[in-house]
Amino acid sequence: MKTAVRLMDNVIDASWFPVSEITESVRNHRRIGIGCVGWAETLAMMEIPYDNDEAFNLAEKVTRSMYESGFEASVKLAKEKGVFPYADKSIWADKKDKPRNVALLTFPPSSGNAVICETSFGIEPFFALAYEQNVMDGMRLKNVVGIFTKKLKEYGVYSDELIQKVVQNHGSAQGIKEIPKHLRDVFKVAHDIDWRDHIKMQASFQKWTDNAITKTINMPSHATPDDVLGRK
Incomplete structure (x- = not known):
């Protein structure tokens, strides 16, 4: 994670943006998004069902480890290069240890990366x-x-x-x-996989994720509006 945080932070400075407003926002917040591919394959290698409590617990454990090590790396990077410019306007304003980046983790489908790595997409089954x-x-x-x-x-x-x-x-x-x-x-x-278990998996990852997660929730054709809204 130390290398990944430094790499992604450098990408911000090396990137070109089409309008000045985007450039200003990106460089003032220095938001990065580290995620993963191959979650379903990882579970399969360990012979853990995707819709099992063991899988949900492992997802939370892995994400927590990613976040804590990533945050530590971002704080160290801030001491070297400075915190993100809008830190005093953020939730980190009153914190002793301020990170270089306003947020660290995100879990998109990563389909392109998954194809290159010949593995499953993001955190999807x-x-x-x-x-x-x-x-x-x-x-x-x-x-x-x-x-x-x-x-x-x-x-x-x-x-x-x-x-x-x-x-x-x-x-x-x-x-x-x-x-x-x-x-x-x-x-x-x-x-x-039952749609409730799709949501449980997303919730397990989201607990330690400070950016967004993209997750497909597969529901049967007979699903009702109440099902979609999560009503019992």
Whole structure:
């Protein structure tokens, strides 16, 4: 985090902005946004279901560690380069230790970074474990989540036929008896997870996140307005 905070702070000074108002705001607040990719893959590697209390607790623990180490790095950087100019107009005005940056963490989908790293998007669950897409000249390319393949092989149940079943099941492992129940629980995709658990995961990350989080909340087609509003 020490390196990431310094890097992102340097990016502010190296960046060009189209209008002076944006430049002024960015450099007066020095807001940065450090996040992650591959959360779903991390849980899958540890064989922790995404919609499990253990996953929610781990999310909070990881985010707290990121924030506390990031804040420490920002305070040290402030002693070297100075606090952000609007510090005296912020919640840090009366604090002894003021950071270089008004905020540190954010969790966007990071789809571009995730593709480059060949992992899952941001803090989202897997959207599909296996799927086919049309490419040139009518060819169809099959895509399979790497950690899913690895775990199937570890459990001795992998086969091309099994992967095709997952493709035909809209990318979900649910209901496929050849896949052990434990793995079916671990590898729930976005539309297999109750919307309440999507929110619980976001809340777990948000507790120690001082910027925004982007999170897709998947709901069934029969969801009601009361469901959307969180009413019982």
